[in-house]
Amino acid sequence: MSMVQGFDRKDVMYSLRNDIFNLILFPTEECNFRCVYCYEDFEVGNMPRWLVDAIKQLLTHKVQKLKCLSLSWFGGEPLVAKQILFEIAEHAYELCQQYDCKMIGDVTTNGFLLDTGTLARLVSLNQTRFQISIDGDEEVHNQTRITKNGRGSFTRIWQRLMDAAATDLEFHIILRIHVTDLNQEAIERFLKLYEQHLASDPRFSLFFKAISNLGGDQNKVQQLISKKSAANFVTELNARYYGDTSDKPNYICYASKPNSLAVRADGSLNKCTVALKDDINKVGRINEDGTLSLQHQKIGSWISGFDTLDKWRLGCPLSYLNAHPEKKNVTVGEINVIQVA
Ligand code: SF4
Known part of the structure; x- marks a missing residue:
């Protein structure tokens, strides 16, 4: 390069x-x-x-x-x-x-409405790259990624990912993993699931993001943020999945x-x-x-x-x-x- x-x-x-x-x-x-x-x-x-x-x-x-x-x-x-x-x-x-x-x-x-029919139609229009955010395994993800009706969203999103993986469509889904001080065990549990079902499929990849204060309900957000350890964990995860990225542009x-x-x-x-x-x-x-x-x-x-x-x-x-x-x-x-x- x-x-x-x-x-x-x-x-x-x-x-x-x-x-x-x-x-x-x-x-x-x-x-x-x-x-x-x-x-x-x-x-x-x-x-x-x-x-x-x-x-x-x-x-x-x-x-x-x-x-x-x-x-x-x-x-x-x-x-x-x-x-x-x-x-x-x-x-x-x-x-x-x-x-x-x-x-x-x-x-x-957020992936909730990305059924295979929608995915196929998007791919046919060359809209092939997707970014879907995940906050941890089912239990922890469902505490933050809540539907408008107040329900957890993990099961539906995971099903969408599994359904997409079962197709032969040419897409790329980046799972944006939100890392906080308190969700690290949940991230590890999610990554186990990912490794079992999706990691070998080159159409999926991970992007780790230490979550920062983006607004919203500050009381709830405050409980989630501890940038220092989240940032360290992101560094560790990047090294685990992508090796040395120091020469990345x-x-x-x-x-x-x-x-x-x-x-x-x-x-x-x-x-x-x-x-x-x-x-x-x-x-x-x-x-x-x-x-x-x-x-x-x-x-x-x-x-x-x-x-x-x-x-x-x-x-x-x-x-x-x-x-x-x-x-x-x-x-x-x-x-x-x-x-x-
Ligand atoms: S917050 Fe910064 S990095 Fe994000 S879209 Fe705006 S300018 Fe770009």
Whole structure:
């Protein structure tokens, strides 16, 4: 791998190309779960009709100029609004076929609604990568990952994973394992289950994440957080499953990339998918005709990490900007900000 200042050179180059576009979509901000640490307030529901049409128009203009379109589905829980997701994905797929544009996609989902029919339809539209969060074995996962009706979600999610494994579909499911100070025995019990049933299937992999304070019910969250030992446990788990990762290239968050943009379910545009209410993250709106009204100075502050290849700024521009407020609202020089369709 060719590197530049600790980054994969290809990753840097692809982040700056304007014939590649990463469109992050929130088809709904409603969720079928009420996780105890969730930072969302569920004020915005499904994308309204005008917005679905506007996104389709944006894609109609944009895909003609692209070599690669990447769709990322967020929420809320994106599969709560499957019909919206499929309508946009099918439109994008047809355009990509017509204009010889590569199309890829990923879904960040809690997995509850990912039945094999839905999975097959997504895979047929090249939406093949999935990230599903797990908080431990059944007992512990069910204390935090609670459905809207107040029930535990583990059994259903596990069944979805087993059903997916039984197909011959070509997908990749990353299990994002939330590690806290108190769930480590439960994580070990979950990993035993994983090793028995899924570890030998190359379509599944693990991503360990020490959980940080994301908002939600602080009393419950406080009981779960002890960053130090959770971080140490994550290091241990990474070494166990992935060996020495010290030469891994630095991560570039999509929020840093000039060719990446998120459309929320109310039509507002964001760079980061976490701090939805932060003013610096409100970078514009999509109009009814599919054109974009962008605040270029705000966008400039998200993408300026490419000027110096700063590891922190490219890895998490949100935390960098919060620590360096003087870097907010900058005029960008050479870098091409997302072109208005
Ligand atoms: S900017 Fe930071 S918080 Fe936002 S999506 Fe990127 S890594 Fe996550």
